[in-house]
Amino acid sequence: GAVVSQHPSWVICKSGTSVKIECRSLDFQATTMFWYRQFPKQSLMLMATSNEGSKATYEQGVEKDKFLINHASLTLSTLTVTSAHPEDSSFYICSARDAGGVEQYFGPGTRLTVT
Amino acid sequence: AQSVAQPEDQVNVAEGNPLTVKCTYSVSGNPYLFWYVQYPNRGLQFLLKYITGDNLVKGSYGFEAEFNKSQTSFHLKKPSALVSDSALYFCAVRGGNYGQNFVFGPGTRLSVLP
Numbered sequence: 554g555a556v557v558s559q560h561p562s563w564v565i566c567k568s569g570t571s572v573k574i575e576c577r578s579l580d581f582q583a584t585t586m587f588w589y590r591q592f593p594k595q596s597l598m599l600m601a602t603s604n605e606g607s608k609a610t611y612e613q614g615v616e617k618d619k620f621l622i623n624h625a626s627l628t629l630s631t632l633t634v635t636s637a638h639p640e641d642s643s644f645y646i647c648s649a650r651d652a653g654g655v656e657q658y659f660g661p662g663t664r665l666t667v668t
Numbered sequence: 669a670q671s672v673a674q675p676e677d678q679v680n681v682a683e684g685n686p687l688t689v690k691c692t693y694s695v696s697g698n699p700y701l702f703w704y705v706q707y708p709n710r711g712l713q714f715l716l717k718y719i720t721g722d723n724l725v726k727g728s729y730g731f732e733a734e735f736n737k738s739q740t741s742f743h744l745k746k747p748s749a750l751v752s753d754s755a756l757y758f759c760a761v762r763g764g765n766y767g768q769n770f771v772f773g774p775g776t777r778l779s780v781l782p
Contacts, residue, residue, distance in 0.1 A: 587770075
């Protein structure tokens with residue numbers, strides 16, 4: 554089946570620094586990638602959708618200047634949390650979909666802790 | 669607008685007993701329905717999906733779900749629960765129209781008691 558990887562699986566950074574999370578589709582071309590945020594014991598909240606080669610579409614309330622998303626190739630999307638603050642600490646999950654596909658394939662998630 | 673409801677925050681069941689985790693949805697067009705399971709600090713694991721065809725869908729780890737169009741439901745079931753089934757379960761729906769995205773339910777925590 555389709556596999557999506559994320560790197561790193563967990564990261565700790567200091568307040569004010571930036572951190573980049575990578576999401577890769579390993580065995581298919583991901584024309585669309587999605588970034589979700591999950592707070593403890595809560596559901597997934599869609600942050601943004603990106604199509605390869607295009608600017609990401611952000612959900613209402615998500616700061617696009619803080620959460621930079623790049624989808625430069627059909628197998629890689631990155632999420633950069635800029636000037637991180639403790640309230641950005643969360644579990645970030647990406648998913649990917651191929652062209653015309655119905656399903657989304659989910660990565661294992663990245664735990665971000667900002668101290 | 670698309671929406672998913674999982675009316676129970678928590679479901680407790682004794683090991684060996686049947687389990688049901690409920691899901692109802694609202695979507696325009698034909699629904700694509702999914703169940704995922706999440707263990708602590710892990711990503712989502714796919715359990716099963718309904719796209720079209722037989723209303724009873726069988727998935728991973730002995731789980732199954734039945735699509736009921738009239739009740740707009742897609743309840744997850746397993747005939748005999750295991751302690752290792754204890755986890756967080758998410759129902760998700762996608763409308764059948766091109767380009768629609770997943771909408772997740774709030775999740776149901778399943779505890780299987782030994």
